[in-house]
Amino acid sequence: MCEMIEVRIRFLSALADAAGVSEARLRVRRGVKLKDLVHEIEVKFPGVMRARRRIPVTVLVNGTARSPLFEVDCDAEVALMPPASGG
């Protein structure tokens, strides 16, 4: 099995403004913990790190909110989401 995986990152709503892009791809170690992946995202996109100080962000993996200790596997799509505002 591969050791490195490519993860699709989605920046939703205001976080796309902060990142400057709506999506990106990152190569990371398979099984990387979500908190470490988010740290890598923040290093690559410092605007996201600054925005997170003001905006509560939920991290989704394939559409489901996961804990910081969740291990990211192949075919993962990780989305950074601000509070919803439907209605």
Next chain:
Amino acid sequence: MPLGRIVREEIDLSKESAEMLTPGAGGALVVFVGFVKGVVDGKEVKELEYSSYDPYASEKLKEIAQEESRGEKVLDVRIYHRVGRLKPGDPTVYILVSAVNRGIAFSTAQRVLERIKREVPIFKLEKREDGEYWVMGQTRIRRTEVSGELSKQI
């Protein structure tokens, strides 16, 4: 049959309502339609730009419709939420609930609306005469304050 999904166009409420009527079983059909407001905080609203995280937004709307339709004395629930650029007066969200009585229908429709606001990955950019604001839950952040974060990177 409970339904829920993201839509771009307006919904034919007559058709939806007719499909949800259950002669002899239901005593009430509540139809809630949300519209784009023309004024917020005393400022004119030019446009609301709704976006969603798909396919999860549609999946969540369907899940809410299915869960709420299992409530006691609830017969059917349908939820449609629009995305795209909408003008004041345009419909944004449709919630239809048929139930055995009006109390159940009203309370279920209200609960569905609150769940949509909290649980479904739908986002709103409010374009007003005084600027653009990201709406996040109960708060608004001026768009330039967020994209200003970007300018600090460059």
